[in-house]
Amino acid sequence: MKRKVYAILFSIYTALLRLFRKPEPDSALVMPPYSPGSFGDEAVVTSVVVQLARLGVKKIGLISYRDHDDWSYLSGIAEVFSLQDYFEYESWGVRFRFCRTASRYERFIVLGTDVMDGYYGGRDSQQRIAVTEMAARAGVPTRIISFSFNSRPNPECVQLLKQLPASVRMFGRDPLSRQRLADFLQRPVELVADVAFTLEPSPETDKVQSVYRWVEAERHAGRAVIGVNANHILLEQVQGLTPERLVHAYAAALQEITQRYLNISFLLVPHDIRGKVSDVMLAEAIYAAVPEEVRAHCMIIPTPCKPAEIKAMVAGLDFVLSGKMHLAIAALGQGVPVACIAYQDKFEGLFQHFELDGLTIQPQDAVLPGKLAAFFIEKYEQRQVLADQVSRRLPAVRELARKSLA
Secondary structure, eight states, X not given: OHHHHHHHHHHHHHXXXXXXXXXXXXXXXXXXXXXXXXXXXXXXXXXXXXXXXXXXXXXXXXXXSSTTOOOTTSSSEEEEEEOHHHHHHOOHHHHHHHHHHHTTSSOEEEEEETOSSSTTOHHHHHHHHHHHHHHHHXXXXXXXXXEOOOSSOOHHHHHHHHTSOTTOEEEESSHHHHHHHHHHHOSOOEEOOOGGGGOOOOTTSHHHHHHHHHHHHHHHTTOEEEEEOOOTTHHHHSTTOOHHHHHHHHHHHHHHHHHHOTTEEEEEOOOBOOSSSOHHHHXXXXXXXSOHHHHTTEEEOOSSOOHHHHHHHTTTOSEEEESSHHHHHHHHTTTOOEEEEOOSTTHHHHHHTTTOOOOXXXXXXXXXXXXXXXXXXXXHTTHHHHHHHHHHHHHHHHHHHHGGXX
């Protein structure tokens, strides 16, 4: 009964907000995919904040999922509104305060990335959709941008997305996701590219310069330099996969690749510092596991660092083998060819932007003996053709990325 009363009061409150809201001019409220920790998510958030400022938005607010989330590295954020109590126990008080806050902004922007289809758990996605609906019901022009959609989404998430007001605009970040969204939701979905393609690299920092010096020394010795990422999320996606087995698969692959190409070096690129077993821990374990003759030509990038720094670090590499999509985007965004361990149903759509396919391996195959090295070698042999195709398509992809906020 109490819940029903609150629901009625909330409906009345949002209706009043629609009638009387007076948003501040040139303002936008942004909801990130998750709390800080993933360099990919941070690349998307940073790109959106920068692009909004370039479009003349003078006040940018940010939603946080926990009271202690630290977004201080972002410049230009006017306020941070915590939804911790809502995401922990769906507090009605926070709902009222959120709608009042959102109504002061001209627009509400949800960074959907890969969290709207229930892949990581239905509750997370459903709560984000509910917040999106609250903003729209309060009369705030709302859009979900830069997101993908897998082929088997959570049915409850699909239903909730279908029920969003028609005023909510949706922007699928690749052709495959746009088509899936349109098919599942039966509503208009606009095609864009991931907004992280607009991120500008930051080459001037000490961390980036230390990587540049190492890469330059390896090149001076006549060696090619390959970026390598091991994604800790694979441990959750492959049944029975342990950190030790994943590390062994990567270490064995680097050794096999070195035997095939005597003049090759590896830049290990962690792209997520979250979790009990993070990308950083995996990189350190791989570094320790390879033979000395391989380790002598390996480097782990200094962490933590900003997404723009990572984009600068990978700019001059010959190739990138990535378990993370936004590391692939950082490389592709500068014309560097990539091949990926596809832990989620989203990489194929990314490569469609470049009219490429066959550049992914499934994680359960990648950990089998010899498979990861063979996959890399096959794609590395095509690196010039791939680089040329990426360079041809890149201007159009960047233009699509800018459409998300137009």
